[in-house]
Amino acid sequence: MKIIRDVHEMQRTALALREKAIPVGVAPTMGYFHDGHLSLMRRAKHENDICVVTLFVNPTQFGKNEDLSKYPRNEARDSAMAESVGADILFMPPPEAMYPAGYQTFVDVEEVSLPMCGESRPGHFRGVATVVTKLFMLTQPRRAYFGLKDYQQCQVIRRMTGDLNIPVDLVFCPIVREPDGLAMSSRNVYLTKEERRAATVLSRALENARRFVEQGQRHAEKIRDFVKMQILAEPLAVIDYVEAVDAQSLQPIGQIAHPMLVAVAVRFGKTRLIDNIVIEI
Amino acid sequence: MKIIRDVHEMQRTALALREKAIPVGVAPTMGYFHDGHLSLMRRAKHENDICVVTLFVNPTQFGKNEDLSKYPRNEARDSAMAESVGADILFMPPPEAMYPAGYQTFVDVEEVSLPMCGESRPGHFRGVATVVTKLFMLTQPRRAYFGLKDYQQCQVIRRMTGDLNIPVDLVFCPIVREPDGLAMSSRNVYLTKEERRAATVLSRALENARRFVEQGQRHAEKIRDFVKMQILAEPLAVIDYVEAVDAQSLQPIGQIAHPMLVAVAVRFGKTRLIDNIVIEI
Numbered sequence: 001m002k003i004i005r006d007v008h009e010m011q012r013t014a015l016a017l018r019e020k021a022i023p024v025g026v027a028p029t030m031g032y033f034h035d036g037h038l039s040l041m042r043r044a045k046h047e048n049d050i051c052v053v054t055l056f057v058n059p060t061q062f063g064k065n066e067d068l069s070k071y072p073r074n075e076a077r078d079s080a081m082a083e084s085v086g087a088d089i090l091f092m093p094p095p096e097a098m099y100p101a102g103y104q105t106f107v108d109v110e111e112v113s114l115p116m117c118g119e120s121r122p123g124h125f126r127g128v129a130t131v132v133t134k135l136f137m138l139t140q141p142r143r144a145y146f147g148l149k150d151y152q153q154c155q156v157i158r159r160m161t162g163d164l165n166i167p168v169d170l171v172f173c174p175i176v177r178e179p180d181g182l183a184m185s186s187r188n189v190y191l192t193k194e195e196r197r198a199a200t201v202l203s204r205a206l207e208n209a210r211r212f213v214e215q216g217q218r219h220a221e222k223i224r225d226f227v228k229m230q231i232l233a234e235p236l237a238v239i240d241y242v243e244a245v246d247a248q249s250l251q252p253i254g255q256i257a258h259p260m261l262v263a264v265a266v267r268f269g270k271t272r273l274i275d276n277i278v279i280e281i
Numbered sequence: 282m283k284i285i286r287d288v289h290e291m292q293r294t295a296l297a298l299r300e301k302a303i304p305v306g307v308a309p310t311m312g313y314f315h316d317g318h319l320s321l322m323r324r325a326k327h328e329n330d331i332c333v334v335t336l337f338v339n340p341t342q343f344g345k346n347e348d349l350s351k352y353p354r355n356e357a358r359d360s361a362m363a364e365s366v367g368a369d370i371l372f373m374p375p376p377e378a379m380y381p382a383g384y385q386t387f388v389d390v391e392e393v394s395l396p397m398c399g400e401s402r403p404g405h406f407r408g409v410a411t412v413v414t415k416l417f418m419l420t421q422p423r424r425a426y427f428g429l430k431d432y433q434q435c436q437v438i439r440r441m442t443g444d445l446n447i448p449v450d451l452v453f454c455p456i457v458r459e460p461d462g463l464a465m466s467s468r469n470v471y472l473t474k475e476e477r478r479a480a481t482v483l484s485r486a487l488e489n490a491r492r493f494v495e496q497g498q499r500h501a502e503k504i505r506d507f508v509k510m511q512i513l514a515e516p517l518a519v520i521d522y523v524e525a526v527d528a529q530s531l532q533p534i535g536q537i538a539h540p541m542l543v544a545v546a547v548r549f550g551k552t553r554l555i556d557n558i559v560i561e562i
Contacts, residue, residue: 007446015448021300104391105410105444111385129386130445137446163386164411165288165418167296 001083003090007097007138013089014052014140023048026141028132031055032072032186033081036176040145043173045086052089052139053082059095060106061127072189091139098134106130109156109163115250116263117152117274120240128153129160136166143169147176149183151263151276155250175275177203183275195268198236202264205230206277209244209262213279220244220253220260227262240265240272247278256281282364284371288378288419294370295333295421304329307422309413312336313353313467314362317457321426324454326367333370333420334363340376341387342408353470372420379415387411390437390444396531397544398433398555401521409434410441417447424450428457430464432544432557436531456556458484464556476549479517483545486511487558490525490543494560501525501534501541512547521546521553528559537562 004010017024025044029037045051055078062068075092082090106126113125136144146154154172161168176184181203182196191199205227212226224244231237245252247259256279263276285291298305306325310318326332336359343349356373363371387407394406417425427435435453442449457465462484463477472480486508493507505525512518526533528540537560544557 011446011448018299019302102392102440103444104393105441106389106391107386107445108389109386111383134444134446137448140448159383160386163384163415164388165292165415167292167418167421 001079001087001090003079003092005092005094005097007093010089010091010093011138011140014138017050018140022050023142024050024052024140025143025145026052026054026135026139027087027145028054028056028135030057030071030186031078032074032189033078034176034184034186034188036147036149036184038081038085039176040147040173041082041085041087043171044143044145045088047171048141048143050088051086052091052141053087054091054135054139056091056093056095056098056131056135058098058127058131060099060130061124063121063123066121067187067190070190072186093138098131107133107160107164109160112152112155112159112250115152115245116241116243117265120265120272125153125156129156132157133160133164133166136161136168141168143171145171145173148172148278149175149185149274149276151261151278152250155248181207183273185273187271187273190271191268195236195271198234199266199268199273201231201234201237202266202273202275206262206264206275210277210279213256213260213281218256218281220256223256223260223262227264231264231266236268238267240267282360282368282371284360284373286373286375286378288374291370291372291374292419292421295419298331299421303331304423305331305333305421306424306426307333307335307416307420308368308426309335309337309416311338311352311467312359313355313470314359315457315465315467315469317428317430317465319362319366320457321428321454322363322366322368324452325424325426326369328452329422329424331369332367333372333422334368335372335416335420336363337372337374337376337379337412337416339379339408339412341380341411342405344402344404347402348468348471351471353467374419379412388414388441388445390441393433393436393440393531396433396526397522397524398546401546401553406434406437410437413438414441414445414447417442417449422449424452426452426454429453429559430456430466430555430557432542432559433531436529462488464554466554468552468554471552472549476517476552479515480547480549480554482512482515482518483547483554483556487543487545487556491558491560494537494541494562499537499562501537504537504541504543508543508545512545517549519548521548
């Protein structure tokens with residue numbers, strides 16, 4: 001596995017591959033890998049000749065009071081993990097190469113960025129859309145792999161890629177969970193033992209929502225309230241949002257007609273976790 | 282010359298060329314060609330194996346009260362002209378293919394979009410940056426050719442392309458002028474005979490500014506006022522702006538140190554014309 005830090009070297013390498021029609025699959029990440037990341041890398045490797053993993057803790061997607069400076073990092077461990085699943089290139093650009101002095105261009109995706117995490121984290125998806133555009137330009141992938149835990153992020157990237165005609169096939173991969181159901185997240189390391197135990201309420205509540213629908217419930221608001229009540233019953237949980245919306249547009253719905261997304265963002269102590277489930281009917 | 286209207290066909294064609302390492306030069310235009318456009322096409326053809334001309338009157342760069350619906354069009358004449366200078370592909374997508382229902386992604390370039398035309402035409406450069414990004418993705422050029430009459434546009438595109446790491450070499454081409462000095466523009470056809478005569482004041486005033494600097498003048502404000510007074514002396518001219526700024530950042534300057542841009546936007550009747558000169562010292 002080759003480690004590339006220089007943006008120009010990365011782009012030269014990627015363009016040379018494209019000009020030889022060698023398909024590249026990219027897994028864009030912020031590092032501190034867990035099995036969720038590895039599932040993206042394995043699939044990128046399996047479906048393409050070359051697997052590029054990008055590791056960049058993107059400052060423009062963090063708010064002022066968020067955890068940019070504390071975000072967990074471990075380059076040596078991440079390198080070994082990426083190599084172990086067959087990554088060919090690990091691209092780790094320094095922030096000042098991605099956003100040099102005078103940087104001033106941003107990609108804005110409008111409607112789909114507004115609700116949920118867009119409301120809790122103003123500017124977050126602007127940073128995401130911008131850095132993903134840049135990473136696509138630098139790595140020239142035929143396919144790109146993202147995890148569905150960041151469900152709204154996937155929808156923002158889907159709109160952005162389609163709207164801007166970026167020639168990349170997007171592959172959204174299932175959430176990978178711990179044995180007790182907690183969605184894997186680099187931020188899980190922030191949790192105290194008590195918070196870690198309490199956080200299992202999220203996946204339990206979402207799984208119960210699925211059963212609620214299977215039993216015939218069709219009112220989005222009732223499903224949302226059902227999830228909310230379960231989370232409220234956990235004393236360590238502080239709800240940021242609980243939503244039941246159209247899974248594509250992320251707009252509010254009354255009765256379920258299309259696939260429905262139930263998405264939650266909940267704080268446990270200083271740690272904000274997200275999780276979601278798509279319920280087909 | 283092949284005419285392509287379908288965005289997918291254009292992108293498939295362009296990606297096939299890229300995967301064979303065949304260099305493409307693109308000249309993005311809004312049509313109604315004059316010698317300025319042709320100079321871009323000739324150079325694109327000369328410096329690349331394939332010359333793609335895009336013709337798209339981009340709705341997102343027009344304000345509500347601007348001339349989108351009246352913008353001059355003549356596909357048959359434009360096709361013949363593009364073919365006559367060796368264009369290989371003329372790409373003319375319909376607006377609804379470029380901005381389908383639900384479209385919601387925009388590229389924003391901040392500082393450099395703010396002054397001058399950015400002030401007179403809010404949202405204009407957002408539309409420009411967005412459509413140029415899309416056209417770059419659809420035509421996959423190695424080089425792209427733009428005319429320096431739209432000087433601020435060139436700077437916006439330069440920032441955008443660099444900031445987003447789009448792998449395109451930008452080539453900015455000199456303004457092409459009528460024998461009496463008027464900068465060529467598709468909008469010149471709007472002018473009445475009287476306005477057409479009056480409009481020559483712009484290039485005369487800019488040429489005089491250059492002489493003023495050659496004679497030793499170094500105060501940007503004095504140079505700007507000198508240009509302004511000459512235009513004010515023309516009764517049919519209504520000034521939108523006259524600026525003398527740093528040619529790269531477009532920020533105000535006191536004494537000239539680096540190359541200076543003198544740029545004007547002036548209305549003659551209902552027609553808004555722009556012109557500029559870069560003065561090196």
